[in-house]
Amino acid sequence: MRQIVIAILGLALLGGALAQQVRIMGYGGQDPAIKVRLLDEVIGASLEAEGITFTYEPLEGDYNAALFNALSAGTAGDIFYIPVETAPGIIATGKVLPLDGLIDTNAFIDSLVEAYTVDGTVYGIAKDFNTLAIHYNIDLFEEAGVEVPNAEDTWESFADKLRGVAALDADVYGACFPAGFDRFGAFAFATGWQTFDATGASNLLDPDFVEAVTWYTDLVREGVAIQPSDIGQGWTGGCFATDNVAVAIEGAWILGFLRNEAPNLQFGTTFMPIGPSGERGNFLYTVAYGVNVDSPHRDAALRVLEALTSPEAQQWVLEQGLAIPSRTELADNPFFLEDTPEAVANAVVFAGADDGNVLGFQFGTIGTDWMTPVNDALVAIMTGQSSVEAALTEAQRDLDALIQRAR
Secondary structure, eight states: OOOOOEESSOOOEETTEEOEEEEEEEEOTTHHHHHHHHIIIIIHHHHHHTTEEEEEEEEOSOHHHHHHHHHHHTOOOSEEEEEGGGHHHHHHTTOBOOOTTTSOOTTBOHHHHHHTEETTEEOOEEEEEEOOEEEEEHHHHHHHTOOOOOTTOBHHHHHHHHHHHHTTOTTOEEEEOOSOHHHHHHHHHTTTOOSSOTTSOOOTTSHHHHHHHHHHHHHHHTTSEEOGGGGTOSSHHHHHTTTSEEEEEEOTTHHHHHHHHOTTOOEEEEOOOBOTTSSOEEEEEEEEEEEBTTOTTHHHHHHHHHHHTSHHHHHHHHHTTSOBOOBGGGGGOGGGGSSSHHHHHHHHHHHGGGSSEEEESOBTBTGGGGHHHHHHHHHHHHTTSSOHHHHHHHHHHHHHHHHHHHO
């Protein structure tokens, strides 16, 4: 795969010595332009003064495949992105430097550190993150005479509110529920269910998991919730922007979309509803910086990692509206306290990282293929092709085979 190398600061002779050049590998798309600005405008000068320069190398296309190839070939950068969904597999290559004793992790949100901890050792520092939240259409709730969702909602009260809005009109739905574990899973976690047990197995027939599946799919079969494809949309954000759906369950990434596609939509944001366990469930969607264990510039790479995740760097990212910072000290940032829908949404997403049974969006060394049997089961149930019991029995069989092959 062709790599486009974006030089941010050229090599310089500082104090008579050649600067150490650190290579950073990350996503393509918009990330190169963002990373150039961050490195150049915020942290570049101080690192240059220390004799450190760097390049950002975007891996276009399938990032994970390209990174695994680079790690295998010995051509990976000194620093590279570690997506949470593939972190266990990347760490299992032995090519990621353990950070214990090298980077102070106390400044970062505990659940984010845990997502990159294997057998008690930390291998990555989250650069930013997202969790899920309830985004609601204020006008639809007001028209229905129904109280908007709030932080005290349980599954029952939340569902009742959705039913109240859905009763408005045949073309109005309470929520958009995709047949995917990447959204449904947060409800499974709200029962106390875990993706893997102590033996590394996944139990889809656990009564807690069955309860979550039943609750989620029943709302679709009732006509209270709708799948995105059923109204010609590809995701819940598209549903939400149509004014036909009162609630979307998404992260802060929905905000830019709404700003462009539905600028007049009056919306609010609140926390996920409280599940049968008495806690909320949620996902952590994040990417960390990892250091190549074979880096010839290990100390310089660690210094760059510190700078990339410093308060100054994260404050800049936050002010640009690009991502949610991973440092706990930014919880009281004035940006979160502004009285705007976007500020409120970002504050809720930030707080979601420490609120309830929050798990990283990851599936061991199996990767996202783990979700396929569950997603197939959700489709079968939502479309009336199968009962909950039959669909989950089949999914369990398929998932057991998948886990066995991965061992």
